Amino acid sequence: MPNLYNKKLAQISLSTSCKAIILGSILGDGCLKFYKPYKNARFWIRHSIVQKQYWEWKISQLDEIRTQKSERIQSPHDLSRKKKLFFQSAALEELTQIYKRTYKKNILQIKRTWLNHMTPLSLAIWWLDDGSIIKNGRNGVLCTDAFTKKELKILKRYFIIVWNVDVRIGQIHRMYKGEYRSVFRLYFNTTSLKKFFRIIMSSTPLPSMISKYCILYKDAELQQRWISEMILAFPMCEKEIMETIRQRKMQLKYFRK
Incomplete structure (x- = not known):
């Protein structure tokens, strides 16, 4: 820091x-x-x-x-x-x-002059506001639609230099006020997402937000390892963690095959 x-x-x-x-x-x-x-x-x-x-x-x-x-x-x-x-x-x-x-x-x-003042709590708030786990339950995205690609390059460099977390800039097309527009978002692969979560989970204010951290695996051993990390961050919420992961797997076709 x-x-x-x-x-x-x-x-x-x-x-x-x-x-x-x-x-x-x-x-x-x-x-x-x-x-x-x-x-x-x-x-x-x-x-x-x-x-x-x-x-x-x-x-x-x-x-x-x-x-x-x-x-x-x-x-x-x-x-x-x-x-x-x-x-x-x-x-x-x-x-x-x-x-x-x-x-x-x-x-x-x-x-960077003010991003450098961000703390793990700041990052946790940003993730809880605009972050989501996507795809097969092991990747993540921060919805940065209001920012330019140039600004995302600053954020990408900030993540790697200050927090040693690598993120990817991705472009999508979405409907806005009746017409399609291109926007840019920050994406985490599984390794980066887990590293990011280890930084911010202990700063997360409420156990009710644990669904934001439920990385999913088909492999039972890998799943249990991540559950153990979540329990360390939320020691009073083991039952809630297990139930949330069960429900999320039920919701995703990838885990119902």
Whole structure:
């Protein structure tokens, strides 16, 4: 990890966990914004109602920036049939300082100068927001659709230099506002995914999110080895881990053959 003691972002007077959650969230389901007539930035996050436990944990860690009116429920809209859970912080100078180092003209800037301040908790938040296990249950992806290929190259280099985790940049085509567009995502093979999970699992806030870490194997011995690693990270959740893996295997045709 880089030595960040004398860096301005490290000296902002918010707790380490609060800054970690903010940095992880702005890569995922949160952002920093200015609202008139306030001169300082606010931090906000939004999650589906089905992620209520995760959202409640997040905002419980943000007491130093919340207000009595920070949380509310948003009604479903045209793009979603489920209610949304919304958090908006107070307008604070400390958040403005983070904004100035991570945004330019209201657009998030992917730069090593602030990525270096990410912690395992930041990475865990980013994964829980935008990460998924895909294909045969042993590969992973971070949905980085809003970022350019140039920005993903910065993220790829950051992963390998700071965390020794190799990721691949992949391109897909998806429908957006009635037309297809090309977007880029970060992909993990099995080796990289396991290495990444070993970094972040112990920082995962809730056992209810263990499904995000359930790598699947047909080989019983390899499966048991990974189950053992998950139990080390979530020692009170052995039954939940076993049941989640069983259910996920039932859902995937690859494991029902």
